Amino acid sequence: MGAVTPAPLTLEELRLVDLFDDIDDGLLGEWLQIAQLECRDAGELIVEQGAALAGVHLLLEGTAQTIKVLGERTEPVGDQHAPTWMGAIGTLTRTPLSVRMVARTECRLALLPADDFLRLALAQPPVHARVMHQVAPVMQRVASIEAGRDRLESLGTMAAGLAHELNNPAAAAKRAAAQMADALDILSASLGSFVDAGVERADAQQLVDLQQEALARKCSLTALGALDAADAEDALADRLDELGVSGGWELAEPLAAAGLDEDWLQRLADHSGPGLDGALRWVAASLTARGLALELQESTARMSSLVGAVKQYTYMDRGSLVEADLHEGLETTLIVLGHKLKQTQIQVVRDYDRSLPPLMMRGSELNQVWTNLLDNAIDALGDTGTITITTGWDGPCVVAQVSDDGDGIPADVLPRIFDSFFTTKDVGSGTGLGLATARQIVVDRHAGSLTVDSEPGATTFRVRLPVSGPA
Known part of the structure; x- marks a missing residue:
């Protein structure tokens, strides 16, 4: 905390923060009573990523920087300029902040302690509604940033x-x-x-x-x-x-x-x-x-x-919706991931039903699914093991299965495996968007289903796709 004693907080300063746009001065006075003034020098930490939130910060003066911590490295996400508010969604949901907040310039802030914020926000519907109104766009922005970073990391891995x-x-x-x-x-x-x-x-x-x-x-x-x-x-x-x-x-x-x-x-x-x-x-x-x-x-x-495999993998010059052999995407994905397999003793077994008809599909998107499932299987096995890729019929649908004989997915993890932002990997090694995105591609974009069964020695991800293809 900076050495300079902050100037007293006034009702007029609070009025500048749009969180309180829809309440009168009487209700605003209740917020003034709980606000705790703070100062931060440039470069000083405001909130650490992953730490429990002490409450909501009102940025009254200065600029704060949002930083994403990814293991040993960091990435700037954006800046917050006064007057604004930070941490309300995490305080309401009792979840840690997913980014680090640092003072870019000298900052004057007011902390609204978590318990007091929850009490007043629930008692004053306009404030609560203002926070909830921001949940969707904030989560969409975070998801977009994480998904973009995932795609860039996947592209970087593939390019390397x-x-x-x-x-x-x-x-x-x-x-x-x-x-x-x-x-x-x-x-x-x-x-x-x-x-x-x-x-x-x-x-x-x-x-x-x-x-x-x-x-x-x-x-x-x-x-x-x-x-x-x-x-x-x-x-x-x-x-x-x-x-x-x-x-x-x-x-x-x-x-x-x-x-x-x-x-x-x-x-x-x-x-x-x-x-x-x-x-x-x-x-x-x-x-x-x-x-x-x-x-x-x-x-x-x-x-x-290799160049041809990349063209097939991305379906260059073929449009977003194509009629293609399911096995073509699986094979080109194996070529793209070949460098990773060569560093292991993992065996890949193919059990293809070559009688399957061509499917209407969004080829490049479906290849993201195969990449995610196969990459996860490689990671699950480590240096040795067997990955089995099976295709065939399942009623009116075509099914593709990716199985591995690794340790399996823990029972307490399995129900959440497709949840957004859920990951079992170390900090900076995954965002938890891979399987969530894969399921979205299969279910929302192809009218199919993506399920998983797992026990020690046998984990199988099953993709079912209608022969008629996506709408």
């Missing part, structure tokens, strides 16, 4: 995971492109070496045939065992040394990997003559280039697949 997934094929493609440039340089230089060596036309044709044979062998060859590959490399390296090829050990590895043997090597030597060294490097560079091309193809295909 996709960046990790894309990094591997992107790095492989970058490495292959650099090595491809080296191989192309060798191929270009080989033409000049053949000319300098005086290779005849007929021999040149034979060299081309031997190069094509090497490429064909590489394409048809299965991977050699480590021991066989080492033996083949050693034999070729020895023969290259006998033929006087410089750096033969470098050439032996790609030649052996293509399944080439001493017979092929001898035929190449017979037709290349003094150009053997250049011919060998030409063939080795050709084999390397073919392998690098395949690696580039696989890497870019993987990146394209």
Whole structure:
């Protein structure tokens, strides 16, 4: 509390606070009698998040900042400017403030103690009505802020995971492109070496045939065992040394990997003559280039697949209401969460009924449901366990189930699992809006149902969707 003694509170100052707009001076005088003046310096705490409210604060002078505490970090929510009132809803409902209040500037306040506030508010309907009138918009604003933060955190998690997934094929493609440039340089230089060596036309044709044979062998060859590959490399390296090829050990590895043997090597030597060294490097560079091309193809295909999964996940360019296969959303959600699954030993079992017809759905919204259910299942299992995804018929509806064999949801928690703002996670790790939002999407947006059964070793979330789709 600031050191300066606050000036006495007057009836005129209270009249400036809109909480008392609809009462006369006589009733307002009762509030003046219970008000306790306080001062706060800039930066000083007014009310801590999660603490029991001492009562309602009237901000008479200055500006107070609203801050959301999220574990080790904080986020500013907004400012309160005098004259106004703070904490009335929490005082009426006997719930702690969901934010921290701090003086942004020097503030002059009046505290209306909780018991006195409740007594006078209930005795004066206009004041009580004024507070209740603000409940809906305040709760909507808080829910909107929390839901927006949840979506941003989910997006950030998804983006980080996709960046990790894309990094591997992107790095492989970058490495292959650099090595491809080296191989192309060798191929270009080989033409000049053949000319300098005086290779005849007929021999040149034979060299081309031997190069094509090497490429064909590489394409048809299965991977050699480590021991066989080492033996083949050693034999070729020895023969290259006998033929006087410089750096033969470098050439032996790609030649052996293509399944080439001493017979092929001898035929190449017979037709290349003094150009053997250049011919060998030409063939080795050709084999390397073919392998690098395949690696580039696989890497870019993987990146394209991930980008395609994101497009399917968000249903980009397909509108909000689409006709789609239920399994498409489940599979793309698994791809999006793949980075998280890779860090565990969790097994995913699919039991799909592929005979299910396409459904009319709000695809991107329904994928939020799958993301929430699967993400919660991963968190529930930790490092090991099994997640089972089942689809099928349930009367006139299609049903999708996400089950895990974790510890289960405690019996005292289960009835509240879909309540807004209810969460069992640590402070800053969850807002309690995930399952509430999921249920809203299924029930309100798709005319379906979302239920849960849980016992140790078996937790199942069940989503029922009408075949006719949402209205």
